[in-house]
Amino acid sequence: MDDRSHDGDMTTTQATPPHVTSEFSVVDPSTGETIATVPDGGPAEATAAVDSASTAARAWARTPARTRSELLHRAFELMLRDREELAALITKENGKSPADARAEVTYAAEFFRWYGEEAVRTDGAYGPSPAGGARTVVTRRPVGIAALVTPWNFPAAMPTRKIGPALAAGCTVVLKPAAETPLTALAIARLLTEAGVPDGVVNLVTTTDASAVVTTWLEDPRVRKISFTGSTGVGQILLRQAADRVVNASMELGGNAPFVVTADADLDAAVDGAMIAKFRGGGQVCTAANRFYVHATIAEDFLARLGKRVEALRVGASGEIGPLISAKAVSGVTKLVESALAAGARVVARAEIPSDGKGYFFAPVVLADVPADADIVREEIFGPVAPVLTWRDEDELLELVNASEMGLAAYVYAGNLQDALRLGEAIDAGMVGINRGLLSDPSAPFGGLKQSGLGREGAREGLHEFTEIQYLSVDWPTA
Incomplete structure (x- = not known):
């Protein structure tokens, strides 16, 4: 992966957003030196990302589960192909040891494989109403456009742990990686494009003003999901904001x-x-x-x-x-x-x-x-x-x-x-x-109790976080 891959577009796999004039530096924590600059987006870019996700949402939700599965499997293969380059990028922008960085790439890729498998295993139910006169059909549908907010400590695994189940469920996404480590997320987004994920399905905004970008998303009526990993304090703020529009929320917060x-x-x-x-x-x-x-x-x-x-x-x-x-x-x-x-x-x-x-x-x-x-x-x-x-x-x-x-x-x-x-x-x-x-x-439900969060990531539970249950009552005469 050459130096050009360290500079990123504001969004990926979607239409070009409004021109961004400002940039910010990404620093190597082992030297304190700047290694790249990326666009510094704000509310306009956040809205453009949702526009793109909205345009793609209907077609992606209707894409057969098998097709979504195959695209995720391809993304898994591409991550393993580029494992050394991605690990080097993680070490450069995050400071993680080479061994830890390689282990993270393998772990991160597994979320694409796992949810490639889970995409074709959507569950539901069918049965007669106890009172008679109807048949009950229960199914799961994509929750809608999902806003994903990830931290710096796992710059590959945190995005894939959210993108994987969202795409498997049929959701389009807008992603804000941490300002400290945006380069790995940009590289993964490019691999998703190479895998064949359609334009507008995955949209990424790099920014130093996380509050403005995420607030824009939470105030947009088209955004129906927020999935956040970070501190408990920030999670509490986002939950308050999500409450205003009753946005479906998953929170993976602090630990001790x-x-x-x-x-x-x-x-x-x-x-x-x-x-x-x-x-x-x-x-x-x-x-x-x-x-x-x-x-x-x-x-x-x-x-x-x-x-x-x-x-x-x-x-x-x-x-x-x-x-x-x-x-x-x-x-x-x-x-x-x-x-x-x-x-x-x-x-x-x-x-x-x-x-x-x-x-x-x-x-x-x-x-x-x-x-x-x-x-x-x-x-x-x-x-x-x-x-x-x-x-x-x-x-x-x-x-x-x-x-x-x-x-x-x-x-x-x-x-x-x-x-x-x-x-x-x-x-x-x-x-x-x-x-x-x-x-x-990836096959186990990751999450905490008390102030450590709400919901689970990984396993079947992680897929369910990006779905909503719908029940259809079908008239069924008893005679």
Whole structure:
């Protein structure tokens, strides 16, 4: 993928929008240098995107499911064809390690394959009315034009996780990727065009004024769906706006995942899982383990093993841990760590960061003796920091674990599987990894409880988020 692919049109697979005179820079977080400029759209471009989606909507909804399926399968194949180029682009604009970036591309492509398969499996129902005189037909129909808003931490997987089910259901979409990472979304949109997705079905607006663009969409009567992944605070604002027109809303919001280790857990497996759950993507993952609760009898052993692994991490543009997304992110994580240390926590282990002073790097660190009420326990860290607390009583553990208003993900490591399952079911989280540090799977329903969101992505449930149920009552004489 040459440099030309780093610059993007305002929208893709649709008619040309109004001329955009302003642009913004995309920065490589490992160097702080500009790597591309893209159009900076606003309300006019947002409306043009909806115009295009509206023009294409009827024909796309009537396109046979098999045709939609084949187009998604083709998009999957093209993503795998360009896996190395897409991974390099993710590393460049997001800072993700090369290994994590390649894994993301494979994961992202799977949503196109999964929903290519699900597109032809639409469900419904037929049967007699109990009272007689009618037959009931229940079917699902596309919800309509869907506004998709994605974050920077998974610049490939977040768009495909929304575009895949939307297209499979027969919806046209307008997409706003994060301003920090628009290049990967633009590249995916071009692959959808190459796959044969018709003009106007997928429309993309790059912008630094997310509020103006998304508000324009939510105020447009043609937009019937909002699917957002991001912070709980922004999600709450969008839900208020969506309420004005009763727009169908799916929200995947913040997390504060507990990672529980019992006294009889396999410590090697628990540490392996912790390295994945905490440090994948540099900790900038909504499902990242945010707070570790380790049984007091094994805590020192766990800390020693985890600390050794963390000190061995290679940090850098080509290492295992890349930079944080921005200088602001580094400042925020630094403040949380400093606050924890001031409250009595101690550093058990810390990795080294590049000495050239370039980029937004933060040294991965393990903290012990962390107070249960510390800010770093209560807030989402979004960085490579592992705060470890100890526990002895299970009831007290669950009280601490479930005290958070967030309920996206959790992890439990226990030697006895029944104990692990019992603990997992007692934790207020939409997803629980049982003796496993990785949760995401296109075939599983992804989503949280409480203030971590509404609805699910992935699996059959993800397709249903882009449909509405319609019931037809057919007159059926009893005589």
